[in-house]
Each structure stands twice: as C-alpha cells, then as structure tokens.
Amino acid sequence: MAATSVRYHKRLAATPTQPVPATPRHNQKLSIALVFLCTVLGAAAQILMKSGTQSTEASSPLALIAAIFTNWHLFLGYALYGLSTVVLIVALKYGQLSILYPVIALTYVWVTILSVVLYSEVLNPFKILGLTTVVLGVAILGRGMGGAKPPSHPELPAA
Amino acid sequence: MTTPLSSILLVLGASFIGSFGAAFLKSGADRLHRQFITLLTNWRLVLGIFFFLASSLLYLKGIKHGELTILYPMVSLGNVWTLIWSRLIFHEPLTRNKLFGVGLILLGIVFLAFGGR
Numbered sequence: 021m022a023a024t025s026v027r028y029h030k031r032l033a034a035t036p037t038q039p040v041p042a043t044p045r046h047n048q049k050l051s052i053a054l055v056f057l058c059t060v061l062g063a064a065a066q067i068l069m070k071s072g073t074q075s076t077e078a079s080s081p082l083a084l085i086a087a088i089f090t091n092w093h094l095f096l097g098y099a100l101y102g103l104s105t106v107v108l109i110v111a112l113k114y115g116q117l118s119i120l121y122p123v124i125a126l127t128y129v130w131v132t133i134l135s136v137v138l139y140s141e142v143l144n145p146f147k148i149l150g151l152t153t154v155v156l157g158v159a160i161l162g163r164g165m166g167g168a169k170p171p172s173h174p175e176l177p178a179a
Numbered sequence: 180m181t182t183p184l185s186s187i188l189l190v191l192g193a194s195f196i197g198s199f200g201a202a203f204l205k206s207g208a209d210r211l212h213r214q215f216i217t218l219l220t221n222w223r224l225v226l227g228i229f230f231f232l233a234s235s236l237l238y239l240k241g242i243k244h245g246e247l248t249i250l251y252p253m254v255s256l257g258n259v260w261t262l263i264w265s266r267l268i269f270h271e272p273l274t275r276n277k278l279f280g281v282g283l284i285l286l287g288i289v290f291l292a293f294g295g296r
Contacts, residue, residue: 106218108204109204109207109208109224110208110211111208112205112208112209113209113211116265116269116271117201117202117205117261117264118261118262118265118266118269118273118277119277121201121258121261121265122262122284125284125287125288128287128288132291145294146290146291146293146294147291149287149290149294150287150288150289150290150292150294151287153283153286153287153290154283154284154287154291155287156287157280157281157282157284157285157287159280160279160280160283161276161277161280161281161284163276163280
C-alpha cells in the first residue's frame with residue numbers, strides 16, 4: 021500500500037520537472053488531437069455555411085460579402101473556418117505535415133454524418149463504404165507516427 | 180453529363196495550389212514562437228493562407244460545370260502533392276503506413292463522391 025503511494029507521488033513529482041519539448045517532433049499526440057479538433061471545427065463551419073447560403077438571396081460576390089456580416093450562420097461559419105486554420109497551424113508546429121494533412125479528410129466524415137443527422141440525407145452503401153475507408157486510412161496514418169505507441173483501438177473513431 | 184477539360188484542369192490546379200498552401204503553413208508553423216502576434220507577422224503563414232484561398236476559389240470555379248463525382252475526389256489529390264513536399268522540403272520519412280493510409284483516404288473519398296450523386 022505504502023509502496024504504491026510512494027510510486028504515485030514520485031510520478032506526480034516527475035511531471036512538472038519534465039523538460040518542455042524542445043523540438044516540434046516531440047509532440048505528435050498533441051498535434052493529432054489538434055488536427056482532430058480542426059476537422060470538427062471545419063465540418064461545423066461547412067454546415068453553417070450551407071445553412072447560411074440557403075437562407076440568403078445574395079447572388080453577386082459583393083452581396084455575398086455583405087451577407088457574411090448580416091447573416092449570423094455565414095458569419096459563424098467563416099469565423100470557425102478561421103479558427104480551424106489557426107488550430108491547424110499550431111498542430112503543424114508539433115507534428116509531421118505528411119501525417120497531419122491527410123487527417124483533414126476526416127472533415128468529410130463529420131460533414132456526411134452531420135448531413136444525415138441535420139438534413140436527413142440518405143446514408144447509402146457507397147457512403148458507408150467511403151466513411152469506413154477514410155476512417156481506416158486515418159487510423160493507419162496514426163499508426164505511422166514515428167516513435168509513438170499505436171492506439172490500442174485504431175478503429176474506435178468509426179463508432 | 181460530361182466533364183469539360185477546363186474544369187478538370189481548374190480542379191487539378193486547385194489541388195496543386197492547396198498543397199503549396201499546406202507546405203507554407205508548415206514552414207511558417209515551424210518558425211512560430213510563443214507570442215500570438217507572430218501568427219500575423221509570419222509571411223510564410225500569410226502566403227499559405229493566401230494559397231488556400233486561391234485554391235478554394237479555383238475549386239469553386241472548376242465545379243461549376245462537370246460531374247462532381249469526378250471533380251470532388253480530384254481535389255483530394257492535394258494529399259499526394261503534399262506527401263511529395265513533406266519528403267522533399269521537410270525530409271519527413273515516407274513510411275508504408277503513410278502511403279497506405281493516404282491511399283485508403285483517397286479511395287474513401289471516391290466512394291463518398293459516388294454515394295453523393
């Protein structure tokens with residue numbers, strides 16, 4: 021009992037004294053989590069922009085720019101796009117471009133799922149096959165992270 | 180409905196320019212410091228975002244005509260160009276997992292495009 025508690029305290033103490041990663045290479049897990057967040061934000065932005073453009077009558081480019089500031093769906097959509105770009109930049113600082121960039125394809129997965137939930141679009145066999153294949157590809161990419169332990173359940177995001 | 184060559188070229192161009200955007204964002208991010216303001220003063224990041232915007236404009240112009248089933252997966256070829264830049268510019272290792280993962284993602288996007296028509 022005492023031994024476990026000592027080990028526990030040692031582990032706690034070790035955390036703050038650990039050096040901050042000096043090079044970007046050292047935080048692949050953080051970078052994956054950030055790019056994940058980036059895809060969720062990007063998907064929300066796309067859905068908002070879709071509903072925003074549906075509710076506006078603006079046709080000319082100039083009217084559309086004006087609509088961004090009067091239509092809160094469009095405004096929030098563009099704002100989330102900006103935010104997702106900032107999150108992507110921070111992710112790129114901590115990870116490899118060749119892993120992070122393809123993961124952005126997860127945006128397609130969220131958009132397809134959100135379209136089914138919000139707009140009751142039909143989920144046909146091709147879409148299900150596509151979703152599964154993209155998620156599988158992202159999981160395999162995640163396993164390609166140099167030095168990082170592969171996830172114990174790589175297929176988990178499919179749920 | 181057939182897809183005009185001009186649309187294919189526009190979308191291919193969009194995928195190419197988008198991959199430049201990704202490369203500039205990466206090289207800018209590598210030079211990022213703790214101060215938040217460096218996000219705005221870093222010319223590489225500004226250029227990267229400019230390339231992304233240019234790419235999406237070309238894409239929107241490209242998909243005006245032609246079949247989305249062909250054009251929609253085509254823009255994701257940007258992943259392939261980006262993989263090449265990652266190797267050439269940033270000297271990232273090209274592992275079998277990366278090639279396989281990107282291949283599956285491209286295949287999945289083709290399936291999604293078919294499912295969407």
